[in-house]
Amino acid sequence: MELLLLSNSVLPGNGYLDHAVDPMRALLKDRRKALFVPFAGVTVPWDDYTARVRQAMAPLGVELQGVHTLDNAVDAVGRAEVIIVGGGNTFNLLKCCRERGLLSAIAGRVRGGAAYIGWSAGANLACPTICTTNDMPIVDPGGFESLGLVDFQINPHYTNQLPAGHQGETRNQRLAELLRARPEMTVIGLPEGDWLEVDHGQTRLAGPYDAVLFRAGQEPVTLKPGPTPLPTTF
Amino acid sequence: MELLLLSNSVLPGNGYLDHAVDPMRALLKDRRKALFVPFAGVTVPWDDYTARVRQAMAPLGVELQGVHTLDNAVDAVGRAEVIIVGGGNTFNLLKCCRERGLLSAIAGRVRGGAAYIGWSAGANLACPTICTTNDMPIVDPGGFESLGLVDFQINPHYTNQLPAGHQGETRNQRLAELLRARPEMTVIGLPEGDWLEVDHGQTRLAGPYDAVLFRAGQEPVTLKPGPTPLPTTF
Numbered sequence: 001m002e003l004l005l006l007s008n009s010v011l012p013g014n015g016y017l018d019h020a021v022d023p024m025r026a027l028l029k030d031r032r033k034a035l036f037v038p039f040a041g042v043t044v045p046w047d048d049y050t051a052r053v054r055q056a057m058a059p060l061g062v063e064l065q066g067v068h069t070l071d072n073a074v075d076a077v078g079r080a081e082v083i084i085v086g087g088g089n090t091f092n093l094l095k096c097c098r099e100r101g102l103l104s105a106i107a108g109r110v111r112g113g114a115a116y117i118g119w120s121a122g123a124n125l126a127c128p129t130i131c132t133t134n135d136m137p138i139v140d141p142g143g144f145e146s147l148g149l150v151d152f153q154i155n156p157h158y159t160n161q162l163p164a165g166h167q168g169e170t171r172n173q174r175l176a177e178l179l180r181a182r183p184e185m186t187v188i189g190l191p192e193g194d195w196l197e198v199d200h201g202q203t204r205l206a207g208p209y210d211a212v213l214f215r216a217g218q219e220p221v222t223l224k225p226g227p228t229p230l231p232t233t234f
Numbered sequence: 235m236e237l238l239l240l241s242n243s244v245l246p247g248n249g250y251l252d253h254a255v256d257p258m259r260a261l262l263k264d265r266r267k268a269l270f271v272p273f274a275g276v277t278v279p280w281d282d283y284t285a286r287v288r289q290a291m292a293p294l295g296v297e298l299q300g301v302h303t304l305d306n307a308v309d310a311v312g313r314a315e316v317i318i319v320g321g322g323n324t325f326n327l328l329k330c331c332r333e334r335g336l337l338s339a340i341a342g343r344v345r346g347g348a349a350y351i352g353w354s355a356g357a358n359l360a361c362p363t364i365c366t367t368n369d370m371p372i373v374d375p376g377g378f379e380s381l382g383l384v385d386f387q388i389n390p391h392y393t394n395q396l397p398a399g400h401q402g403e404t405r406n407q408r409l410a411e412l413l414r415a416r417p418e419m420t421v422i423g424l425p426e427g428d429w430l431e432v433d434h435g436q437t438r439l440a441g442p443y444d445a446v447l448f449r450a451g452q453e454p455v456t457l458k459p460g461p462t463p464l465p466t467t468f
Contacts, residue, residue, distance in 0.1 A: 042411040161397035168391040174370040177276040
């Protein structure tokens with residue numbers, strides 16, 4: 001399996017998906033027929049969201065269709081060379097995929113050789129569950145299990161900072177609660193600007209920042225970007 | 235019904251629940267037999283959590299039992315004069331209450347005259363759903379419907395600030411997504427340090443800060459603390 005899992009879509013001072021273009025090119029190779037899954041978009045119309053991503057990926061020669069426009073989305077997933085899942089609200093994304101029978105279709109197709117690109121909610125969807133999302137539970141997705149294409153959980157937009165003076169839980173406290181309730185999980189806190197490249201069972205961290213690995217009963221471990229695969233395969 | 239719904243438990247420079255003592259006293263009147271629901275606590279043992287709240291409420295003469303220690307919690311809820319629900323993880327709180335059959339028991343008892351005190355997750359639990367929690371979905375609560383003792387949603391720890399340089403959604407963006415998906419909802423963004431006093435259908439905002447009222451298709455409205463009831467009853 002080949003996946004590109006990005007923390008987020010925009011870096012300060014950069015255009016939409018700018019920082020993702022080079023890793024996308026490396027992932028795509030000669031694949032060009034892509035399906036876009038816009039269901040994490042809630043306040044943006046899915047056509048507009050698809051157009052925005054199409055424009056950002058045009059320099060890569062990608063031919064991109066919105067999965068919401070197709071009469072038989074499951075069949076189309078089965079023929080796609082690339083599946084791209086955008087960010088937004090993770091609960092809405094999972095609910096819409098589940099209702100349309102797309103979870104097993106996407107997982108099967110990526111296991112069968114399609115490339116998977118996801119950012120933010122789209123990166124979370126590739127994990128066993130969406131239990132590490134930061135999003136508000138605006139709709140009930142009918143279960144938290146998701147694609148399970150990797151065997152770790154991503155916490156996108158990872159930071160341990162709080163707004164000044166705020167008393168709410170820090171991200172590390174939230175992840176400590178998660179690992180108390182779900183000690184079998186491994187979590188990668190993926191800061192904005194970073195991404196994970198998953199290539200046939202090996203996961204590599206890339207981007208400008210250190211990430212953090214969380215496991216139950218252990219102190220958080222700093223992960224350095226670089227060519228060495230992460231210790232995240234079980 | 236009489237409820238006290240607090241955004242949070244601690245203010246900077248103050249002791250645990252210090253800012254809640256005066257409004258608790260006003261709510262309690264001559265009620266003294268209280269049940270504490272500690273299920274939002276995930277990394278803190280429920281006995282420790284109960285002891286901490288017991289100590290904080292001792293100056294009020296409250297006799298407090300942890301609902302987790304009782305053989306028949308549903309019966310005990312039916313006899314309680316006060317039900318107190320602490321903060322922590324809202325998903326864990328709702329799951330544990332649902333599994334023990336406590337949702338309808340608590341709702342029925344509060345409708346029957348018991349006072350309800352909740353902070354953070356405990357304030358969210360009093361709402362129709364937990365869809366406005368900021369917490370991480372560490373466990374599946376088996377549906378997002380909660381007590382429905384008020385007909386609006388509370389967003390506790392409300393702030394629209396992000397940590398410096400962070401690109402994730404602001405709270406107002408998250409609430410705009412919620413109201414797109416659930417346009418029937420009314421949300422009160424309740425800043426830390428504030429609380430709502432609900433007394434027989436009238437809701438009053440108290441504390442040092444303005445809150446914010448969110449409704450679908452409308453600009454957010456600033457709510458001022460004071461004696462005037464809020465426009466939140468439908």
